[in-house]
Amino acid sequence: MGDDIAARLTLGEGHTPIVSAGSDLEGVALKLEFVFPTLSFKDRGAVVLIASAVERGARRVVADSSGNAGSAIAAYAARAGLECQVFVPAAISARKRAQILAYGASLECVAGDRTAAAEAAIAAVARTGATYASHIYNPYFLQGTKTFAFELWEQLGRGVPDAVIVPAGNGTLALGAARGFSELQAAGLIERVPALIALQSECCAPLAQAWTMGSREPVDVEVTPTSAEGIAIPRPARGAQILAAVAHSGGCVVSVPEVAIEPAQRDLAARGLFVEPTAALVWAGLLIARHHPAVRGIAVESEGWTVARALTRGNVAVPLCGSGLK
């Protein structure tokens, strides 16, 4: 990729802080994946995605998103001077909509779930000939998100934790992290990859249910509303790949009760960190796995949770992927 394109597009994204959770949670490191120019980790992927689009001569890009990827793609498209159209589910937060519009993108609110927004975007691409700047299908996006793994390795003194807890909707962080850790291993820099503990909301858990059933493909699920809108993906296009990556890492996929999100968000705020519900769900997973008092009385029992509890006894890294102001 041309160095001049990268230099022109970058907003200095990445190198996010890593901090200890506190003395009550020995061995837990938080990586502040919301300390980004557009306030979410999606900037890691968006800058590479848009740079590749520019290099291939794109003039107009179309994206679909539950909000954060749409903001990131809109921001870098603006910086690149590309027209940008973003399709989102109509139900996403008003702030996420405002942010996408702020970058000058045109915003299309689609009735229905996240998959309906994707279908509308694909139809628009077919109709107009614009470039499909998909953070799910386009492999360049994961080439950006894999830097999460590289940074973690650097920040932990050229090492990796025993486990990494990741949100799992379309899996842009899970798959990016898996790829990054595999590359570190292939380069002889780490002996084994960390176990990935992938979390879904109990309200939309096609991967967690597949994991429980031993299916290699996401299963059809009934969806109910969740505040963790960033991972409410009923039919994840790369679902089989996510399940395979988690299995390869020795991890597990579990679902988190909706009722755990709010206490987890409060617990994080008391540690000085204000994050959006999707990020708080990931923290809820850690608190549940560690039997933390903040989630006392919230019951989860499954083979996956037994594995998650065992895996989180050692050193764990937890990314917090979106700001509370989102």
Added chain:
Amino acid sequence: MGDDIAARLTLGEGHTPIVSAGSDLEGVALKLEFVFPTLSFKDRGAVVLIASAVERGARRVVADSSGNAGSAIAAYAARAGLECQVFVPAAISARKRAQILAYGASLECVAGDRTAAAEAAIAAVARTGATYASHIYNPYFLQGTKTFAFELWEQLGRGVPDAVIVPAGNGTLALGAARGFSELQAAGLIERVPALIALQSECCAPLAQAWTMGSREPVDVEVTPTSAEGIAIPRPARGAQILAAVAHSGGCVVSVPEVAIEPAQRDLAARGLFVEPTAALVWAGLLIARHHPAVRGIAVESEGWTVARALTRGNVAVPLCGSGLK
């Protein structure tokens, strides 16, 4: 300051990105001072302020703020396990109020301007014996904000620009930057300090009017509403110090027309950066000084602006201090 306190409190604040503005604005570097754990540069000062409070045995802190400093102090107070009470003008944005509350602080909305909020905070300190965590009077805050200057020097290859444009309300960045540049000069690392171009809103310009009149003290002004709420300070406590620092640097203080804020905010968004109005005002100042088409037709004429235009012909750094989601 105890290393253990710093290690426990830090959220990895600082080392914010620096990026070029674009090919239409040669020599202009943007420093993204909103890419912070609480989404504003105030984290630089808050972490040092709260660490010093902890070291001196504080249990409860009181602060007053137009929003961003209050959020930062509330976040680090939460992390330190201190009770925190924040006094704000009732008119600040709902998001800023929500953010302060999210960190578990108690929020007191005071009728009147920013000075009324400060007076209410000082009265509460006198009444309760809590520690006054003031980002204006407490010198530790500026010990934190001075790191802005050190980072700039590092990021520009051990050098400084000809001029730095800073917002000027209570002057926490202006005074911190001035101190940092002076320390670099005293250490023999730079030959001369950059000229500080301090910007106020035309709706609340006690320092800009003092500058024009040749007064060494801020003057009494009539205040009208401005969207740049972060610098709407009618009677800045350190006003004389700000005026002296600007004069010492060879810079100037000018006021920016309210009508320039929105075009500047749009211009920045087209560069991939979504910031709050106070930060957009600073960008408006640069655009006006550089005769940029985005602010064509917006008239400013004064001796200060003549100086600002001359100073910004060379290399200029512009901090963008608060996220657009604030």
